[in-house]
Amino acid sequence: MVPTRRGVVNASLFSVALTIPGWPDVVGRMERVRQETAPRIGTPDVDMVIAMTEQLSELDDRFGGRHARPMAAAFLVNTVVPFLRAQAPDAVRKAMMSAASDLCYLTGYMAVDEGLEGLGQRYYLKALELAGASEDHLTYCTTLRGMSVQAVELGHSATSLRLADAAASASPQAGPRMRAFLAGQQAHAAAQSGDVSKAMTHLREAERAMDKAESREKAFGSYDPAALHYHISHVRHELGDLPGAISAMEESDRLTYTVYRRSRVKERATLGEFQMQHGHLEAACVTWNKVLDELPLVQSGRVDRRVTRMFGMIKPHLGNRYARALYERARTETPAALHA
Known part of the structure; x- marks a missing residue:
């Protein structure tokens, strides 16, 4: 299923020249969708969308985007869009837009994993719009980072660094785990861009932040030491240190949770x-x-x-x-x- 035909993903195609809207430009400004004759929704409906998104994410982790993305797209078109049109108190409507933003980000990520780069970019832009409308900083920054990951994999170094920096600057109050999540990507993008000093600065920042995060809690399902070593490996590789890149990727493999099959196979x-x-x-x-x-x-x-x-x-x-x-x-x- 291609949701663009139903008006779900109607933002313009991302390119290396794309101007990403800043947080002040999108927060609270999404035009409200036209309310139609739809049932009134409540918090349980938001909880259901969040739970379904988590299940779809687990399927993606285990089996890859080509299996999971069509299910996510169908759920988005058939269930979430009608929810966005339904009557609801303002707090519930805002929470539903936040949940929809997270689902759009995940669907975009899975499209990119399939190799459908343009479709993934359009989902990412819709996720940014919904995140701004719901004042969801976490998904907004996560989506910008996801766009940076896509750009670095496609070899668009300058664009990747711009997006990674934008994600970091849009999240000034990030906790240590989120800070590591963002700084690790900044390090990778900077290394591919040839900025050795910036790459090492961000890598050290990611390592310090991860140390703080791990001392506070063990967070399954978020940025973890395996992901950090993945970034260390890529930074080392970009800087020509093959032994260091190999050692870090081996450590990432050793630390990766078994449920993350797709990432393990790719890495x-x-x-x-x-x-x-x-x-x-x-x-x-x-x-x-x-x-x-x-x-x-x-x-x-x-x-x-x-x-x-x-x-x-x-x-x-x-x-x-x-x-x-x-x-x-x-x-x-x-x-x-x-x-x-």
């Missing part, structure tokens, strides 16, 4: 690339075989791109028995489109 594929770039062919083959072990359970365009890259990296080394065995296994167990 193991990345670790294999780093090992290969460092000349560790057999270690890379071991890592990539672990990717293949779980690949049938994950439907993700980002993972597919990593697997295609794997084929390209091992083809020159088919004289090695480990590379040859991996290559033959992968050809048998993956779609032909990934190794054509």
Whole structure:
């Protein structure tokens, strides 16, 4: 299902030149949707949307965006949009817009995971609009950060850094875990942009914030030490430190919760690339075989791109028995489109 046809995602397409609306420009200014003959909603309806979003997020973590995104889009179109049109007290309407914003962000994230970059960007912009209307700073900053992640993966370094900085500046009262969440992405974007000093400053900030967050509470399902080591790995890789990048990604893999299958598979594929770039062919083959072990359970365009890259990296080394065995296994167990 493509919700754009029903008017859910009607913002303009994100591009490297996109002007992101600042928090003061969006807060409270979304035009109220026309109230139609719809039932009156209350707090239980908001709670249901939040609970469904959490369930969809768990499905995404386990199985990837290609499985979960169509369900999220259908739920958004068929249930949440009518809720936004329903009669409600102001506090409930505001809470529903906040819940819808979070769902739009998640749906955009899953679209990006599928490889539907433009659709994901439109969802992100709708999430920003709804977050501003509901004065939801958390989702507003999270969405800007998500846009930065997308930009850095597409190689738009300057745009990624601008978005990461905007996310951080829009959340001046962030707690330590949120601060680490934002600073880690700033570090990655700055490193890809070639700003070594800024990258290391933000990385140290993320590490300090994570230390504070971990000393206060253990938060399952949010930015955690595994995610921090993921960012450390990418910063090290961007700065040319392959041994440091490999070590940090191995630590991230060790710390990742088992429920985050899609992330684990994607990041193991990345670790294999780093090992290969460092000349560790057999270690890379071991890592990539672990990717293949779980690949049938994950439907993700980002993972597919990593697997295609794997084929390209091992083809020159088919004289090695480990590379040859991996290559033959992968050809048998993956779609032909990934190794054509």
